[in-house]
Structure formats: C-alpha cells, structure tokens
Amino acid sequence: MRRSLFLIILAVLSGCAGRHNWLASAGEEAHRVEELFWVLLVGAAIIWTGVIGAAVYAQRRQIDPSLEKQARRFIVWGGAVLPTVLVGGLLIWGLVILRDITSDEGDLTIRVDGERWWWRVIYETPEGDVVTANEIRLPVGQTALFRLTADDVIHSFWVPALGGKMDMIPGRETQLALTPRKTGNWGGLCAEFCGGAHALMRFDAIVMEEADFEAWLAHEAEPAEVAESDPGYTVFDEEGCGACHTIRGTEAEGPVGPDLTHLAAREKLGAGIYEMTPDNMARWITDTHEMKPDIDMPPYPDLSGARLDQLVAFLMSLD
Template sequence: MTAARGQEGWPPPALDPAGPMAGPLNTLSWVLIAMVVVVTLVVLVSLWLALFGPRKWRKTLGGERMILVAGFAFPAVVLTGLLIYGLTTTRQLSAAPQPGEMRIRVTGEMWWWRVAYLDDQGNEVLQDANEVHIPVGRPVVFELDSADVIHSFWVPRLGGKMDMIPGRRNYLRLQADEAGAFGGQCAEYCGGPHALMGLVVVAHEPAEFEAWRARAAQPAAPTALPSGAAVFDRAGCGACHTVRGTTFNGMAGPDLTHVGSRRTLGAGILPNNQGTMAGWISDSQAIKPGNRMPAYPVLTGQELRDVSAYLESLK
C-alpha cells in the first residue's frame, strides 16, 4: 500500500496506539508476533534435528505419532485459541450504537470519503469530506457504508480496520486519548487510485471540538470574491458540489462549504493551499488518475486563480 502523499499523520506508527480501542489490537499484534517467533524457532530446531540430529531424534520426528500431534493437533489448538482470544478482544468494538453515543457516518466512494455527523436519532446534521473531527476522550461510533464497491476504513493508531460493504452497514468504535491528527487509509483494494484514498482523523479537546462543530454547521459566509464564484458557476461545479448558503447544491461530489479549512485535497494526497487547489481543478486526472472529477483545461490561468481563491476562502 502506498502512503497518501501530503496527508498529515501518515504513515502512522501502527504499533503506537493512541486510544483504548487500539490498545487491545496492539497487544493482539504482539501476541501474534511472539507466536510466529516461537513457532519459527520450533520448526527450525525440529528441522535441524531431523536432518543432522541423533538417529533417535530423526526416528521420533519422522514417526506417525509426531506427525499427528505436531502437524494437526498442535496447530488446531493454537489457532483455535488465537481465534477465541481475538474475537473476545474485539467484540465490543463493532457493536451497534447505544443511546447517547456520538455517531459519525462515513461512506466510502470511488475514491474519497463522505463524512456525515449524526444526531441521537441518526439524522444527518452536518456533512464534510475526507476529514473527520472527534473529541478527545470520548468513544465515537462510526457507521460505515459504501456507495459502490468494497472499501475498508482504517486509522491504525485508533483501531483496527473495518470493511465497508455495499448494502450493509458495519460499526466501529474509535477513541483518541490525545489531541492530534491521525492518518487513515482505505485498506481494501477498490480499483484505480485505491492507494491514494486517504483520510485524516483530527482529535480536539472537548471545548475546541464544540467550537469546531459550531463553525462547521454554519453556511458559507458571503463571498468577497464574486469573480471566483462566477467561474465556479459557469464551469458547472455546483452540479456536483454543495456550498451551503449558496445556490450550489450538487450531491455527487464532496461538500465544499468549508473546503478551505481542510488539511488536504484529493482524499489526503495534497496539502490544501491555493496553488494545489488550482492544480487539482485544472487537471485532477494527472494527480490522481481515475478519480471521478473531470479536468478543466478550458479554464484560463486567471480563471483558475479566481476560482481557487474563492474555494480557499470557504472556511
């Protein structure tokens, strides 16, 4: 898997958990690593004895009883024990939401993430894209959907991966115990630019999170850059993108109401600034081949500067 190019928090130290949901998985990983080391040593020692050891050992290791015990019974017991341990460790991470739990719905699409913040009844109250904001110290239930093919949601420092399957909703609990940005990635090959389908989870202290949520719920402020908004309109961008507070209400692509405040562009592959925004609009296919946004070679240099400045102002 290729790391997303400009994505904050990536590549993550996968064995450095930053929350209680990742801790048990970290322990499970070390148990599996230790088991691999032990089994490898046993196999190497047994092989050496079978080839070069005393005749007694060679006869014992090649006997029918040893084959039954070491070849069938021992692996069955070890693997069954590991399966039970793993399921016991992770079963609470994928339970359905309980009353009062914070809920965020993330939908995998080719090749980006639609993010919706939900109220207690499961109604959408705020939409974003490719970036998730959560409060520190509070478990969050992620409702994971797919709009097209199988994707997989994975933020290594906060928890394990969970598949996103068309027609089925899976659940995953994550919690961050420290503020910061945590890189994530689609962990199931989904075609085309799969390796460039990244995201970032940003954990805020509770008061800071509430302030962010209040800002994000507001519509876009009246623009001081009408020429850029006019280019956005003439190019038909509003047919695919929503900018709340304007007449642009497309639903096919990411919500751009506050796109200027996001850390990255293109689902984690570019830092967000006016220059990268202009490059993405001009020819996103050269940057992320196969994505569903068309190139706009017809826009002049001035029009690209105007529309990119307008989008960067949406904060």
C-alpha cells in the same frame, strides 16, 4: 546476504513510524490489536524454536524402541492437545477484540460513504446531520461509532494508528468503533483495491481535545458566508460547479461530489493527497486528471487568468 537482511529489516521497521503507524498505537482498539500481534509473534517464535529443537534432537539421537510410548505421548500432547488449546485461546481473544471494535454503541456516530475515490463524512448530531468530506475529526477519549457504506465498489476504511480496518460494501452497512487515546493527525486510507486511483484515496483523522472538537463541529454545522456579489462565486455558478457540489447557504446543492461548505478549513485537498494551498487548488481545477487520474470530476483547462484567480480565492475563503 547481510545487505539483503538489512534491507528487509529496514522495510519492516518503516511501518513503525509516521502517520500510518500501526505498532505505536494511538487508539484503544489499535492497542489491543497490537497486544495480540506481539503475543502471536512471540508465541510463533517459541513454537518454531521448540519444533526445530525437537527435530534436531530427534535427528541426532539414536533410535531406541523402549522410548516409543514416550514418543507417542509427546506427539499427542505436544502435536495435538497443546496447539489446540493455544489456537483456541487466541481465537477467543481475537473474537473478543472483534466484538469490541464492531460495537453498535458510541459517544458519537459518524456515517462514512466510500466513493471513487473520496470519502463522504456525515456527523449525526441532535440538531441534524453535519456533512463534510475527506477529513475526520474526533474527540480524544471518546468512542466514535462509524457506520460504513460504499456507493459503487468495495472499499475498506482503515486508520492504522487508531484501530483495525473494516470493509465498506455496496448495499450493506458495516460498523467500526474507534477510541483515540492521543491527539494528533493520523493517516487514514482505503485498504481494499477499488480501481485506478485506489492508492490516492486517503484522508486525515485528526484527534482533538473535546472542547476543540465541539467548537469545530459547531462551526462545521454553520452555512458558508458567501456574498452573492463575490466574483469568485459568480465564476463558480457560471461554470456549473453547483451541479455537483454543495455549499450550504447558497443555491449550490449538487449531491454528486464532496461538500465544499468549509473546504478551506480542511488540511488536505484531493482526498488527503495535496496540501490545501492556492497553487494546488488552481492545478486541481485545471489539471484534475493529472493530479488524480480516473476521478469523475472534469478538468477545466480553459479556465485561466482573472477568472481562475477569482474562483481560487473564493474557494480558499470557505473556511
């Protein structure tokens, strides 16, 4: 019994640390949800103690007909009026939080489209849209308004340390506001089962100082620096990669897969799964479905030797 209790406590506490931490909040919205959670937990404990205590007291006390009126009063006030007031108050509080996190205003607007099984990310700026994928960067202290859609099936956008989750529904746009309060790299994920690679549909949510974010966004908006004589780009073009992927500044304008313009500047590969290293990049090209089952990108097992090395070097230069 003690061992089982210890394992249960350990499993619960495992959610209190790490990149997907949902109890030590790093965002304004997550902090408010955390407050609501603790109030509900303490309130539930008090109510449970009161109910069990009343039951034990009633069981041990002898029946006294003269106390029937008091018992009825206790049932009405303790069993109906008080719970109604408490639940109503908590409902109103929860609706206020929901109103705030679904606000239609923010300091910046980011469109996120959930696809199987990756994230298309578009920053709306006065100069035009800035497109990236599988990584979201945010300025600390500013409210980001996310406009969420889905391309195929229902997904759910969730960064536990920054705020609540929001479903992404095909043919419909939902909204979520997040205001990060701490810099750092926080884990994001899809919280709605969406098919075979659902558990591998993640992303990094990187919170930066405002000046660093502005510099990053300005760089992200620039086209890639690619020499047409680059042998790696030649391999990229000959293998038909540009039919699915876009590299701004080149003839590759494929709308199907993730934008690769600044691929190597991202910290992760494969929608938040693998570190961005040359070895992982080579494996991703040749053993795609081994690294992430069920995705649409076909593997290129026959690509090897110098041609593979040149393609990997080219892709790792896109920073």
